[in-house]
Amino acid sequence: MSEIRTLIVDDSSVMRKIVERSLRQAGLDGLVVVEAANGVEGLEALKAAPVDLILSDINMPAMDGLEFLRQIREQKLAVGIPVVMITTESSEEHVKQAIQAGARGYIRKPFTAEQVKERVLPLVKAS
């Protein structure tokens, strides 16, 4: 079974665990989780080792999720890697900003494991 290295970026350690649990419940085989508490740590993690999937919050200290996405693109750190935003911000403008910055999916908190499955698994399979 091949590994699916997944970077979860969220300033809440509890939320990172919930996202990980949801991915496991979604049946993501071979899941290996890398955690980061903000965009700065996320960039460092990507420079240290490549990943297959990124899930990121938006509202975070130090570097928010949208800037993190822009930096990923500018620095070409995760070319072709699907990025899904998981955030409390749900307005059309926030979704549009995230998509423009390079996100391939958007999940609003609170969420269910089923929603994670529906929005993440197709991206993983496609990539």
Place this chain on the structure above:
Amino acid sequence: MMLNGVQQRLHAALEVEPGRLEAGARTERGDGGRRMPESLRENLSEIADPRNLDASVAEVFQLMLGTSCRKEEVELERAEEQVTAVVGFGGILSGACVFRSGGEAARRVAARMTGMEFCAVDDTVKDGIGELCNMLAGSWKGKVPELAARCGLSVPAVITGHDYELHVQAPEFRLRHVYAFDGVRFEVTILCDGIQ
């Protein structure tokens, strides 16, 4: 009493980076052509509708904690150990969403969120309560399209200790509801101290 730095953290919690609000500074939504009012005051009755708060609490507890809670018409008793989380609103509406409970309720919330057991209000419990408050604030503002687009959220601040008061000057409106789940109670307050 553990109140060191509370003023600073609250101040930080009630500020939102201006850059986060720029995206929402439009007067019309792109979908369906629904016109946004020039002033949010035109929608004050919708914003201050107490049912939005109840629906937000129900949604967050059902989806993230896998349990329901019921609204109770009582004052929240003062616990020996209190936990308070604050998420600030900024932009077209300024104010805060405040979650308050005793230590036992906070531990049970965190246990429901993580599947772990906690014997003290440790950093994980505080983190969980902050995230819960963040989701409550996001869910509440998401009920009103004008707020969803043009009101930003701060990162959560969490205060623990006992024998403290959270004082705000006379707000534009305040919604304060007490709920119960698993035999414990908590309180959620929406404070609006400025509206455009």
